[in-house]
Every structure is written in C-alpha cells, then in structure tokens.
Amino acid sequence: MNPLIWIIPVLPLLSFVLLLLFGRRLKEASAHVGALLTLGSLVLSIVVLLNQWGGEPVKETLSWLTFGETTLSAGYLVNPLNALMLVIVSLVSFLVQVYSGGYMHDDDRFPIFFAYLGLFTFAMLGLVLSPNLLQLYVFWELVGVGSFLLIGYYFYKREARSAAKKAFIMTRIGDVGLFIGMILLFWQVGSFEFDEIFAAVEAGEISEGWITLTAILIFVGAIGKSGQFPLHTWLPDAMEGPTPVSALIHAATMVAAGVYLVAAMFPLFQASEAALTTVAVVGGFTAIFAATIGLAQADIKRVLAYSTVSQLGYMMLALGSSGYVAGVFHLTTHAFFKALLFLAAGSVIHAVHTQNIHEMGGLWKKMKWTAPLFLIGAMAISGVPGLSGFFSKDEILAATYADGRFGLFWIAVIAAFLTAFYMFRLFFLVFTGESRGIQEKVKESPVSMTFPMIVLGILALIGGLINTPFATYLSDFLAQNEALEIHHHETRWWIPVVATGVSLLGILMAWLVYVKKKVTRFSESAPDLHYILLNKYFIDETYDYSFVKGTRALSYFWYYIDRFVVEGLVGLVTGIVGWFSKIGSRFQNGQVQLYSSVAFAGMAILLLVVAWIGGYLT
C-alpha cells in the first residue's frame, strides 16, 4: 500500500546522524533540522493513519538473521493500534522539538540535545512499527538508551548521573523479563512474529501454563518501562532531565510503551486469566500507590511524575480488565494532557528558575498563556466532564466494573479523587495566592514554547471526542484488528456520575485547603503520614539497603575470594615449586669443586645401579 512507511522512523534517525556530524556548525539551526524532519514523520504518520481507516493491516519483512533452520526477519507492521501510536509519537515529538527550540535556547550543547531527541524518536517509531517481538525488543532497549542519554543530559550534575544510571538499570531489570519471555515464547511457537504467536495461541498449541508464564514475563518488561510498582522508582528521578524530555519521554511516549506492549500482545494476555489479573492488580495498586505519594511532593515535576506513574497504572488496570479500548484511549488522551502539563511546568520553570512549588505562587496574572493551559491540563487529568480525560477515565472505570473487579474499581475511584486533589493542589500553589519566592522579572515564554502548548491544550480539550459513549470511533477503528476480541460493555449511568463527583470533590478539597485555608494541611494534621509520603514510602531506601548494598556485598565477597582464595591457590602452587627450587639452588653455589663432587657421586651411583641391575654384584 504505502511504500514510504519505513521513511517515518528513518527521518528522525537522519536528524540524529546529521546533528551528530554537523551539529557544531549548524548551532541554532539544529532545532529547525530536527523539527522539520520530525514534521515529515508526522505528516507521513497521519497519512498512514488515514489509510488505516477501514484499510487492511500492512506488513512487510526481510530476512535479518539466519541460524540453523530458522530465519529471523525485520520489517514493519501497520495496524490500527500502531498507526495511532505513530501519530501520537511523531506529534508529541514534533511539538516538543519546537518547544525545546525556545526552552533550551541558552544551552551550549543545543545540537546534541536535538540529536538525542532524534535518536529517541527514531527508536520509538521503530518500536511502534515492529512486526515481531525481537524487533520490538531491539527498539525497546534503544528507546531506553534515548531516555538514558536525555536524563543524563546535564551530565555534570551528580543527580543526573545517578538518575540516568538508575533509569537504565531499573528498566533493564524489567527488560530481562521481556527477554526471557520472548525467548520462551519463541521456543513454544518457533517464531517471534506477532501474527504467528497469536495464531498459535488461538489454535491452542501452547499450554495454559506457558501462556501465563510468558505473558507475565513480558508484563515484567512493561512494568520496568512504564514505571509500575515495584520498578517505579526510576521515573520520578528521571525528572533530572530537561523538562521537554520529561514531557516527551517520561509522560507521553516511552513510558506508555509498556502499555503499548501489553496492548500489542493482548491476544496472548487474553488467553490467560491469571496474566490479566496480574496486570490489573499491579496497575490498580500502582495507580493508588503513586497517587498518594504525589500528594506530598514539593517538586513540580515530581508531582507530575508520580501522576504519570499513577495514570499508567490506570491504563494497565484497564488492559487487565480486558478494557483494551479503554487502555489505548487513556494512553492517547494522557499523552496529550500530560505532555501539556509538563510543557506548562517547563514554561513555569523557565520563568521562575525553581522547581519547588512552595517558592512559586501568584503566577496566574504573570503568565497569561501558560496558566490557563495548565488549568486545562489539570482539569483534563482530573476528569472534569467534557474534557478528554473524563471520557477515557470513564471508560476505564466502566471496563473495570464490567469485568467484575469491584475491589479494583473502588481503588480506581479513590485514585481519581486523589488525582484531582493533588493536581489542583499543584495548580493553586503555583498559580494563585501571593508570590512566595523572589521572582522579580517573570516573563511569559516565547511563542515557540506557547504554540506547542496551545496545540496540546486543544487536543486535551477535545481529544476525548474520538470515543464518547455516543460515537465510538476509536473503538471501531481498533476493532478492525481481527486478532482481538473487543468486549463492548454497556455503560452504567451511575459510573460517570460517581467519577465526576469524586473529581469535583477533589478539586473542592484542594480549594479549601490551599486557597481558602479552611482545612488544615495534612502535613500539619498528620505529620507522620506526611513524612512517609514525602519519602515515598522509603522504597528507595529499602532498595538501597537490600539490593544495592546486597549486590555490593556479594561483589566484595567474590572479589576477596578471587583475590585471596583463587590467587592464594595459585600462590600456593608457585610457592611449593619455589620452595623446591630454593633447596635445589643451594647446590648451585658457584663452587666448581662441589659441582664435580656431585657429578662424580652421581656417576658412581649410576655405575652401581648399572652393575646391580646387570648382576655383576652378586
């Protein structure tokens, strides 16, 4: 159909290579190169998406590697899910690059930044286009590297270094799960291709136990990438990277790759109830767990980061409850409003040069564009009726309820309440009241920064309309994929009411606490709880004392074994040999007379022996 599909990821790669080679000469123009090439990807992606509308999936491969009788292939696959993801990724990437042109203006490593963005966008688009698990894994790791490089962009900061390292290692722990799952699946099916795996699952060629095992292992990969509990700790730390990066990678695209992975492998998960339950429980737990931490954080980006973790948990919950459409829908809307929130936060940071919300305040009047746009984002994520988040969150709640997971349903409702509360806590602390810091010349950001926010703001406003209870465009579109069985559940009328109720209640609570100051802050009313939340349940410390210190101790143990036992044994052997030679060397005192005495004695003994053996002595 469209022979130019492979161009989509190649354009950002080209931008990476060009900027790496000629970045120093291009300087300011690097932003244009990066953005223009990504714009090309965006246009092509939209064309592909439109072609997919009612079209057939496209798949083309060529051989990549041969061993034994097996040939592994590489290529691309476009189906409705992929096409949607293509547009999301290239759109957000394009907007972020435009935004970065303003945000990173003063940085002297400007071209490298855009080169890294190009690399990341390439990897992410490649991931989305992968027709098989192996290729997906390849790009899966590459997006990890893109993320790693960009988190560590301010390499001279100690925190950035540890954050980058942590992000890479934590996600790699998850990746190993995916790695094992992928290989085990290969030996069950004999192929990495998605369609062949699904066909084998459909035909019942794989036993129930294997399906569950491999599905959960693959989900471990998603846990790592999407920052789900217990591998979530890297994501908030990843905020050490520049803010546009947080918007692109750690809000809209890469972290959603875990959700995408589960969605792409959905037929496998559907075949195992246990795997689905695992996904749902992990997702639900993460949703509420991260939301509670988000209540107490003081860094504007960290609040948003925990919010991302929580929302990703939501998506997982949806997928685990067989709510395929709900999960993908929320992924889409979340990409818009969370990228918007991050970009707005970046705009604020750009203006006030701090990330601590307690030093901000009263910015509503000073930032005419950023403030309303942030409000739109906050309303969308809180689920205020009519905005995009409302519809997708509603869909998730409905799916969870319809799947009979009532416990998780109520957890999700509480998480929705918490979300509304902490988002508006953030909003009120940053934009209302009096300025608490020393920000004298606060200026609105340049157009290059406000324009992307406006685009995302519009999408956050109306994005929900692609799948309302009245017009299920997205659902129909995704249902084109024949491998999926998409459940249509009837929406219960009271679920949207409850959802709206809790989100409004959350906003009201935040208003009472932070604007009216009628209710005491809970840092004062429950200091112990606040302390625990502020320290993120001490998960980092626990990991540090168990895994990090444990590995270090084990390493030292083996190191000393190596130093003293292994080398000691070697030393023992050489020592014994040396001891013998020392004894031998006493005879070698340089005295010719001793030598000849020994030689003569030796000859005499030899003669005696010969005589004795020859029988001359008897």
Added chain:
Amino acid sequence: MSSVPLSVYLVLALILFCIGLFGALTKRNAVIVLISIELMLNAVNINLVAFAKYGINPGITGQIFSLFTITVAAAEAAVGLAILIALYRNRKTVNVDEMDIMKH
C-alpha cells in the same frame, strides 16, 4: 720372564686417579687443582698404555691415544694456567672458594 700382571697397572692407575680426584675436589689452591687434574689424566694414560700392551687385542692404538692425551693435556694445562693468571691479575687470588661468580 714373568711380566707384571695387568691388574697391577690398573691398581696403580686407580690409586693415581683417586689421588687426583681427591686433590681436584678438595684443594683450595687452583694450581694444585690443575696439577691434580693432570694426575687424573696420567692415570688414564697408564690405563691406555697398559691395555695396549696386555689387553685382549694388543696393539699400538692405545699408545698413540695416550700421546694425543699428553699433547692435549699440555695444551689444556697451558690454557688453564693462562686463565688462572688472568684471574689472579683481576682478583688477586687463586683460591677456588672465591671463584663462584658463575652461579649468578
């Protein structure tokens, strides 16, 4: 006329050889050591001549051989003494105990 039996020559040579060996292995003076070596060589010469005369296959070979030995021994003694003198000039000693730098 009864001749002296072969065994007597051999015993003489043995005694000479043992004296030579003893001297070569125990004496400290390098000149004495050289002389002892000459003694051992001469013991061999006696054996050669004795076997040439009274051996199983008498002939002239042994005597010729002993002439060679004497010549070579003379040359050897000359070279040995020359080395000894060179050593003496360098180290002011002919004591073999002090000549142990070969071990390094």
Added chain:
Amino acid sequence: MESILLSALVFSPLVGILVLAFMPNTEERLLKTVGLLATLLPLAFAIITYVGFTPGNVNIQFVEQYRWIDFQIKGLPNGGDFTINYDLGVNGLTVVLLLLTAIVSTLAAAASVWIKEHWKGYFMLFLLLEIGMLGVFASQNLLLFFIFFEITLIPTFFLIGKWGYIDKEKAAYSFLVYNGLGSAILLIVFIILYMKTGTMNYTGLSSFLHQPPEVLEQMYIGDEFRFGLLIALLVALGVKLPIVPLHTWMLKVHVQAPPSIVMIHSGILLKIGAYGVYQFGIGFFPEEFRQIAFWIALLGVINLLYGAFIAFVQVDFKRVLAYSSVSHMGIVLIGLASLNGAGMQGAMFQVVSHGLISALLFFLVGLIYERTGTSLITHLGGMAKVMPITAGFLLVGGLASLGLPGMSGFVSEFMAFLGLFKEMPVLAAVGTLGIILTAVYILRAVLGMTFGETKESLLQLKEPRFVEWLPALILTALIVLIGVYPAVLSDILQLTINAMMAGKGAVV
C-alpha cells in the same frame, strides 16, 4: 591446491619484519609508520580472502597441502609410516577470524603510537605475533596449529614484559607460565591423537573420531579415553579462554600490558581458546561434549556472573574490563554448550563481537591514559566536558559491551541465550542475571569516568585529533554494522556451523 593466498596472508607480516630489520633504531616516526603500513599488507590479503570466499560452499577453501615431514617408527600397529603435511585452509568461521585478526592488528598498530621506546623491537615482535595469530586460524592441522600457537606466546611475553606498566615482568611471567602449561597439555593431547589416528589434519581427525564407538574401541580409543582427551583439551584451552578459576593471569596481563597489546590480547588471543574449544572439543568429540554440555554451560554461567560481580567493585577501569572479559567469555561457553544452531552461532558472534568491543575499549583506555596518566575511575570524572568525543566513544563502547541492541554485543548475547534456553532453561534464567549485572558495572564505570563534575586535574585536557580517534570510529562502525545487519556474519558462518552440527566436519 594451487592457491598460495593463505601462505601469503600468514607470512605477509614478514615483509615488515625484514624492512624493519634494516632500519635505524632511533627514527621514531619512521618506525611507527612502517610498523603501521606493514600491517596493511596482511589486511589486504585478509580482505581478498574474505571476498574470494564462497559462502555457499561448505568445503574448506583455499586449501594448500604439501608433504612436509616424513618419518618412521618401527613396530607400531599401523606400520609406523608417518607423514605430516603443511596444511592451510579456511572455512566460514576462520575466514571471519582471519579478517578480524587483520583488522584488530592494524588498529592495534595504530594504537602503538603510544609506545615510548625501542620501537624497532616492538614492531618486529608485533608483526611476529601477527604471523602467529593468522597462522593459528589458517592452519588445518594440529602440528601447524601448535607451532603458530607457540609463536603467539613468545612475542606476547616480550611485548608485555618490556613495554608494559610497572608490574610488567610479573604479568609476563604469569602469562608465560599459564599458557606454557596450557600448551604443554595441548601438545600431549595432539601427540596422543596423532599416534592413535595417524593424521594431524582436522578433517581427517574428525572423520576418524566420528566412527562408531565399537570401531574406535578396537583401536584402543575407548569412551573413557576420549573423555580424558576432551577434558585435557578443555583444561588447556580453558586457560586461554579463560575459564574461572584459571583466569588470574589474564587480569595481570590486561592491567600491565600496553593498551595496543591488550587490544590484540583481549581481541584475538583469548579467542583462540574459544576457537579451539569449537574446532577440537566439539569437532573431534561431539558426543562426549554433548554429555558434559551441562557442566560447560554451568561453567559459562559461573564465568558470566563471577566476572560481572567482581567487575562491579573494581576501581581501575582496566580491571573492570579484564573482569568483563571473563564475564563475556562465559557467553561463549554458554553458546557452545547449548550445541544448537542458535547457541553456536551466538558463541561465534560473541567471539567476533567481543574482539571488536574490547579492542575499542582498550584503545580508549590507551587514549585516556596517554592524556591523564591514569585509568582509575576515581581519578577520572566529568571527562565529557573536556573530551566530549572520547567520552562519547567510551559510552558507545560501554553500551556495546552491555549488549545494547543495534550493536554486535546484543546479537551474540541474544543468540547464545536463545540457544541455552532451549536446552537448559533454568540455568539460562540464572544466567540472565548477568545481563543486569553487566549493565550495572559498565554504567558505574563509564559514567563514573565521563559524567559528574569535571576533576580539576582534567580541565587542561584537549580533545584528541581526528586521526587519533579514527580507529575508534572504524571499530564503532563495524560493531554497529554487525549489530544492525548481522546477516553479514551469519550468512558466512551458518553453513560451517551447520556442517559442524551435523557432525560431519567439512570435506576437503
């Protein structure tokens, strides 16, 4: 039979040795230039061989066979007439290894600009070493293999002992003693094989030893005897590979030898062990190897984890890399032990890939040491600020080493584990822990050197010139090429490996 290409390839460094022999000892620039140029000749021959090799042909190609030594031992059962041929030839694996050797040698010669003294002797020994390495891979019989194997030992001994760092003598002796013992065992095995079978040719030996056990039993080559030979072979080659706990010499060498020699050593010389296990261990004793495959895989996993754990707490980057080599050689063992197409190919990919990656990393060590006089991680730090390109290459090398997809390390790691998961899933699952640990120690070391605040002592540093990091660029390009399109290697390797798997051995 007529082609003399391989002889020309193997002995082409002699030209350089002869030219160097007639040059004055003091002309530093000239000697270095000639030394570098001399390695281009074998490189050209290796490329010709590689291009001329027909991948679709399972047979051994470019065969050269001449009668070489004839002798007779009376009273032996087979009549006592012995002939040893001069026997060269390449298959899909060795042609790749020859090319790798030539490439790494040229780049190591380029890295020899950091040698400070006695350039003449250095380059002559260097070229002699290259003859040895090329010969090892090109020979098709045990005696020739052994001779070339020994030729690699002696120059390496001097190169380490004379041009190394502070504790170089100890490292050189350690190297010689371990490898000498290994090659003594190897020699004994070879002689026994020869006396029992009457041939030294690989193909001949393979087909002889692949006869049914009953037939072999009659020729006094019983089961236990074959096991004994296999174990002796594994010990001898295990020293070279190295297999824990026979690895301590290798650490000393990696730390004390000059970087250019470590590039060769880690890149090629260690690979002789892997090649030997493949060619002799699996080629001659496939059944026996299969029976102890579990233990070999276990040793591989131990190597993998042991090296990774210890590398995590090293303060000297060279030691990190040394232990990382131990760890990466574990992957070779894992792949070989799985004895299926994926695993074997993974092992061979790892041989090539680790050759390139460790050459790259040690090249960078040399580059950095030349400027800073240290390779301690704690003394370096924030290098990315003053030397962004060097730091970038270091990061690339590190990422390649930890098996990042898109680079050669991933392909080999992936295939080795793919193979092992089929045969021994539980052991393989334990081994995957190594993937995480590798990331941990590599990032700790590399980020410790490049990221963070720039140390004051480094602030004066200047970025190296283009020619200086050109070798790194070439190596990176090769690593990425293999990683992105592994078919460049797999097409040429797989027929050879399939033939080996079928237990036939190739036919001359």
